Amino acid sequence: MTRRLTPAGTVTALVLALCAAVPYLAPALDEPFYVIVFARIMIWAIAAVSLNLIMGYGGMISFGHAVYLGIGGYAVGILGFHDVTSAWVQLPVAIGLSAVVALVFGVICLRTRGIYFIMITLALAQMVYFLSVSAERYGSDDGLNILWRSDFGTRLFDLEDSVVMYYTIFAVLLGCLLVKWRIVMSRFGMVLRASSSNDTRVQAVGVPTFRYRLVAFVIAGVMCGLAGFLQANLERFVSPDMMNWHRSGELILMTVLGGTSTLFGPVVGAVVFLMLSEILSTITIHWHLVFGPFLVLVVLFARGGVMGLLGSRARHD
Amino acid sequence: MCKRILGAVAIVACTSTPASADIKIGFVTTLTTPAAVIGRDMRDAVELALEHIDHRMGQETVEVIYGDDEFNAQKGKQATERLVLRDNVDLVTGYIWSNVLLASAPVVLNADKFLISANAGPSPMAGRRCHQNFFNISWQNDQTPMALGELLNQEEIQTLYVVAPNYVAGQNMVAGVERSFTGEVVGKDMTVWPSQRDWSAELSKIKAAGPEAVFMFYPGPAGPAFVKQYQQAGLIESVPLFSVYTFDSISLPLFQAAGIESVLGSKMTQFWAPDMDNEQNRKFVAAFRDKYGRYPSFYAAQSYDSIFFIKSAVEAVNGNIQDLDGMRAALRKAEFPSVRGTFRMGTNHFPIQNFYERRVVQDTEGNWTTSVGPVVLEDHQDPYAGECAMEG
């Protein structure tokens, strides 16, 4: 994308460069606070990227995607609560659990389409949400504090070090973008896109689209579970609020804001959404008065989100 | 876009460059969402306190920076981070909600700063998670309902029905009542918080259970809504309603406007009331009413106290707030004019204080307010202090 250096490519390169430089840039500008802000933004970006894989390319609008944030997060929180802090346990559990949940949910949801798909993903996510609310042992509504970050058992790689934590998140973000890019460019990605525009035709050609879509659904769930794992570690706190429908809605908003079915749109969306909230909310507590109309204007005048505005065409309509 | 973001970052960086004051206090409360009525009362009280101390603690000038928790633990934690890491405040106070406090506490304490809760008093902070730099200037969540349970015993109530929201403070309130109430709890409903605002199902269950009294706890604007429905269900005449933290200067004007006469005479328990007779309280209540045209709530009283509490410590170390040990020693003494009269700090840094009966009355000008009655629990310490391993 960056080869031709379109405006969208330039933004992509700049955002990534900014993300890479923040741990050095922010302290130099005497604003160390922004390190944690950017770490948080990148985690949301990972989650949005994972959502976009199924939403932007597969036409599967999941209104319950934040549930994997919660699953990944609670894997750290609950294991930590029982004094299991080893990352070599926590990480496989977070990934495995996300995959299993995504598989089960996928089998149920993928029977439906359109608004019905949206609502059934919401329903399933709400069930997990209420389950976490009722888990009194693990703090119910109030969540769990995480005393120790996941322990990889080596001093060379210690998440308690904030710089290591930051670049771990950055690396995972790059990794997820790479995986997504490879998927989208592959035959698998083509089937996914084709089935979202005309499923019957693809099936008629003899491709079992259900399996393709299910695999994409599981991959997206695992990626988002990874984001939850990172979020729990960064914030040292998990609560049911992580998988509330508001969070799922925000993920959709970030993705649409940045531009669906573009590789990098969700990242830009997360950056714009969260930076704007951060900045506007420090200026006035009435910041929603500006932020709301801004979102409307983006829809009206920037087809395809911010990336669309910058001339990056969506790969399909 | 990127340049714009960077530009905006720069603007924010400029606006938040160190202010002129010597001491910066972060104050986290709820400034948006419906619960912002509480945050407004707290902020008004802090501003009044600053006026009364002429924005000075000893020789030092002082400034308060507010953070909005948006009624959400995650957002409250982020607001705390902003105050600690970006605004570089010297200490942090405020906190209405127990869950916000629990999520935010590590941010402040890990930065080696003092954290003073002006309202929330969740049990972990009083017990196993107590910390040498954490103080509470209000009460531990269990204490007020424990006093209420004692009041119920005094009123010879045998059967009780309990309704409360299902979050940490709600659970603490219920646990507190159950701890001291000697009769039988015939029914208990923990409702979804904060979204549930219609209690028709619970009210029908209460009616069917036929208890001698009902205990409820709903903070903020949810309380009046509950009481209205309780009245509409025809229960208020037949089954007396006991509550904690529900009838205060935030809700009573709403009750009065809606003409719900039956709340007059309602009994509750509390550590403070607007008509408590001491010099600091007289000055506070008169000035607050004069400036804002309404009675202060207990949230306001605690916030007012928090500023004087901090002031006493700053003056004890002659403005050298880097002297954490000196500050801590002074905070432990809690020698300042409190609106509740004198009290002591316990070893877990929670107050040991009296809890009084309090009832809803009409003042001489016809406003509904609350009035303090006899002591229910004297010099009361919370039940978690023993779990706190901090050396006294």
Add this chain to the structure above:
Amino acid sequence: MDYVLLVEQLLNGFQLGIILFLMAAGLTLVFGIMDLVNLAHGSLFMIGAFVGGTLALATDSFVLGAVLMVPAMFVIGVLLETIALRTLYRRSHLDQVLATFGLILFFNEATRLIWGPEGLVIPLPDFLEGTVALGAGITYPLYRVVIIGVGLLVALGLYLLVAKTRFGMLVRAGASNRTMAGALGVNIPALFTLVFGIGAVLAGLAGLIITPITQAAIGMGEDVLILAFVVIVIGGIGSVRGAFIAAVLTGVIDTMGRSFLDLLLLLVLPANAAEAAGPALASMLIYILMAGILFFRPQGLFPPRGATVIQ
């Protein structure tokens, strides 16, 4: 189990269902006919409560306030449709979600600026206070009976409007096949505006009518909105009849779950497990219902006749 309690809880559930129906009716028409996902429908619920409440306080009469709210909400709905939403019809659902979410933020903040954070308390007139005896030892709050009555009247009116009038015929035609209705010479923009205005009035009515019970608060419409979406999906999008049945079903099941589920669980679980699982399962109940219905009937219970699959 005590039958008085059972009947009362059924009434409670029915009353909740009525509120959900008033919300869902407008939502299902707007979605079914205009193919617009309007999250701001929850804001209309809130605006109805605040505007109607203010009118009630100004005129010192709750009934007069409610009557005056109807034209006020209609105007607000028409303005919202013509200014902001009309351009969104041809956009994807995702664009609509983003834009109408923006509107929610705007309306919430505007409400806070106008009415303050404390919300609004509307007193009930004396003749609506108190309880009524419904016979057989059942007493029920009078005002909740009134809500049920008003809701049933509106449902009946709406049924007659949709089933018996020319306007209703056009609405049904639009819900089944928009393009065809347009091709046959129906003035689609005017129809859309009218339908949206009616939806706004119904949502506003729902908001106002519940306010004497719950008080008006900023953001009060958001949780109701999600439930209303559940209702229209269960009922079949575009179907007013389906919305009514699904709303009552949802209201009753939710209330019954909150009241009796812990007792039922006690039969199979130890006391402390039942106490913990009861509330959780009760909150999940309607979502389980929806997932179950969608699993077996992916288009809801009553999809409009001849409707194409809505994507």
